[in-house]
Amino acid sequence: METILSTQNNRVKEWEKLKTKKGRKKTGMYLIEGRHLVSEVLQNDADVVYVVATQDELDEIKFEVPNDLLVVVSDKIADHLSDTVTTQGIFAIVRIPNKERQIQEPASYIEGAWLLLDNIQDPGNIGTMVRTADAAGFEGVVFGKGTADIFNPKIQRAMQGSQFHIRLVLGDLNEWVKSFRKANLPVFGTELNPQAKSYQEIEATNDFALIMGNEGNGMSKELLSQTTANLYIPIKGQAESLNVAVAAGILMFSLKDI
Amino acid sequence: METILSTQNNRVKEWEKLKTKKGRKKTGMYLIEGRHLVSEVLQNDADVVYVVATQDELDEIKFEVPNDLLVVVSDKIADHLSDTVTTQGIFAIVRIPNKERQIQEPASYIEGAWLLLDNIQDPGNIGTMVRTADAAGFEGVVFGKGTADIFNPKIQRAMQGSQFHIRLVLGDLNEWVKSFRKANLPVFGTELNPQAKSYQEIEATNDFALIMGNEGNGMSKELLSQTTANLYIPIKGQAESLNVAVAAGILMFSLKDI
Numbered sequence: 001m002e003t004i005l006s007t008q009n010n011r012v013k014e015w016e017k018l019k020t021k022k023g024r025k026k027t028g029m030y031l032i033e034g035r036h037l038v039s040e041v042l043q044n045d046a047d048v049v050y051v052v053a054t055q056d057e058l059d060e061i062k063f064e065v066p067n068d069l070l071v072v073v074s075d076k077i078a079d080h081l082s083d084t085v086t087t088q089g090i091f092a093i094v095r096i097p098n099k100e101r102q103i104q105e106p107a108s109y110i111e112g113a114w115l116l117l118d119n120i121q122d123p124g125n126i127g128t129m130v131r132t133a134d135a136a137g138f139e140g141v142v143f144g145k146g147t148a149d150i151f152n153p154k155i156q157r158a159m160q161g162s163q164f165h166i167r168l169v170l171g172d173l174n175e176w177v178k179s180f181r182k183a184n185l186p187v188f189g190t191e192l193n194p195q196a197k198s199y200q201e202i203e204a205t206n207d208f209a210l211i212m213g214n215e216g217n218g219m220s221k222e223l224l225s226q227t228t229a230n231l232y233i234p235i236k237g238q239a240e241s242l243n244v245a246v247a248a249g250i251l252m253f254s255l256k257d258i
Numbered sequence: 259m260e261t262i263l264s265t266q267n268n269r270v271k272e273w274e275k276l277k278t279k280k281g282r283k284k285t286g287m288y289l290i291e292g293r294h295l296v297s298e299v300l301q302n303d304a305d306v307v308y309v310v311a312t313q314d315e316l317d318e319i320k321f322e323v324p325n326d327l328l329v330v331v332s333d334k335i336a337d338h339l340s341d342t343v344t345t346q347g348i349f350a351i352v353r354i355p356n357k358e359r360q361i362q363e364p365a366s367y368i369e370g371a372w373l374l375l376d377n378i379q380d381p382g383n384i385g386t387m388v389r390t391a392d393a394a395g396f397e398g399v400v401f402g403k404g405t406a407d408i409f410n411p412k413i414q415r416a417m418q419g420s421q422f423h424i425r426l427v428l429g430d431l432n433e434w435v436k437s438f439r440k441a442n443l444p445v446f447g448t449e450l451n452p453q454a455k456s457y458q459e460i461e462a463t464n465d466f467a468l469i470m471g472n473e474g475n476g477m478s479k480e481l482l483s484q485t486t487a488n489l490y491i492p493i494k495g496q497a498e499s500l501n502v503a504v505a506a507g508i509l510m511f512s513l514k515d516i
Contacts, residue, residue, distance in 0.1 A: 128504060136494060138495070160497070161497075237420070239419070239420050240418070243389060246504055250507050250511050
């Protein structure tokens with residue numbers, strides 16, 4: 001165990017940089033925050049480099065932190081590292097797994113339900129969709145081109161531990177769609193268009209891909225043209241659309257067989 | 259039309275205060291931001307006092323702003339008023355309708371589906387739930403005790419115009435539940451508990467109440483004991499729970515008849 005009290009400490013400065021994509025790329029590390037997430041990361045097969053916490057928070061938590069990982073810091077340092085308004089004061093610095101730093105090819109044999117994210121921007125939406133995919137029994141989530149970075153601290157926080165439960169990969173969505181089609185598995189696009197099929201017409205199944213598109217512009221035309229079916233959620237009131245994470249939740253729970 | 263260029267202008271200072279509950283209570287006004295919302299408020303039966311916009315934004319918009327409401331401001335003033343990282347530079351100052359400042363009794367004759375919010379905190383979640391209730395064809399949303407303020411700018415923004423499509427009222431949820439029960443209409447509580455009924459067992463219907471509870475602690479025990487049935491969403495993966503707005507979306511679209 002060691003103690004750091006100055007916000008000017010070099011390591012503290014390095015950790016702060018992990019909030020940016022550039023900083024994560026340079027060091028190959030990422031930062032997670034909060035009691036629940038740190039507890040989850042320690043229970044999982046992740047490469048934790050440090051657990052950084054205030055003494056007050058250490059007195060509070062109910063799980064063990066290995067002594068050789070522990071760095072005790074001041075409240076001020078915790079505030080610097082934090083991405084929240086009132087921090088709990090506990091963080092982990094974790095090495096990004098090598099495979100998750102690169103675009104992955106879809107497996108030759110695909111199983112389970114997969115959520116494909118096409119150019120989704122909002123960290124809260126992305127994290128919530130990963131959490132919902134976990135709850136709906138999905139196998140994994142593919143982060144396609146233009147979708148925000150898996151290791152963004154806001155996304156990590158919104159995932160609420162689901163990042164340690166299901167598979168998250170960077171991927172070329174065109175390749176993933178091709179693999180599903182080749183395996184004769186359905187690929188559902190989502191389109192804000194009553195010309196598409198209502199999701200209620202689709203029977204629940206186990207192995208499929210569901211693509212969610214950009215908050216403002218929807219899915220790319222190229223991907224839309226390669227799906228088995230494009231689905232929409234019938235809007236009954238005057239709202240123009242649904243929040244993408246809410247739409248994804250309705251679709252995932254309706255499409256995935258128990 | 260008038261023009262204000264100083265952030266020290268008294269009216270600008272008054273408008274800034276509308277971001278706080280105290281400021282809204284004192285003046286009886288609220289502030290909304292963004293092209294879409296301002297366009298909606300002007301089309302609706304709302305008491306708009308001013309439309310405040312930068313000249314660049316006025317050159318951009320495709321809808322008419324009545325000249326006697328218009329105040330042109332500098333980019334700097336727009337930044338001061340804004341609640342977003344990059345503002346579009348258009349706002350409306352709107353009088354809070356008298357009826358929405360007071361707790362309302364439930365109507366003696368209840369119709370349609372109503373979403374009841376019990377002690378919900380996060381503005382994004384609340385706004386998203388109102389937007390989803392609109393899309394699902396709900397009649398209105400009741401803001402119960404402890405739920406954040408209807409006129410909070412973040413909530414107003416997340417509602418995306420649905421505040422002008424469905425009824426939003428402050429209310430005592432105990433009274434609302436009693437009224438539904440008296441009218442022999444179902445009241446569905448939500449409980450993170452497999453002892454509850456799976457939502458999939460409930461047939462879709464038109465007139466009912468659905469109660470969503472606090473993000474961390476769920477619904478109040480008192481309300482839970484007064485419902486017709488308490489529902490849960492079966493979790494298939496390892497996630498501990500769903501985001502409350504996602505859960506509300508799944509339930510509303512499943513419970514409400516088309």
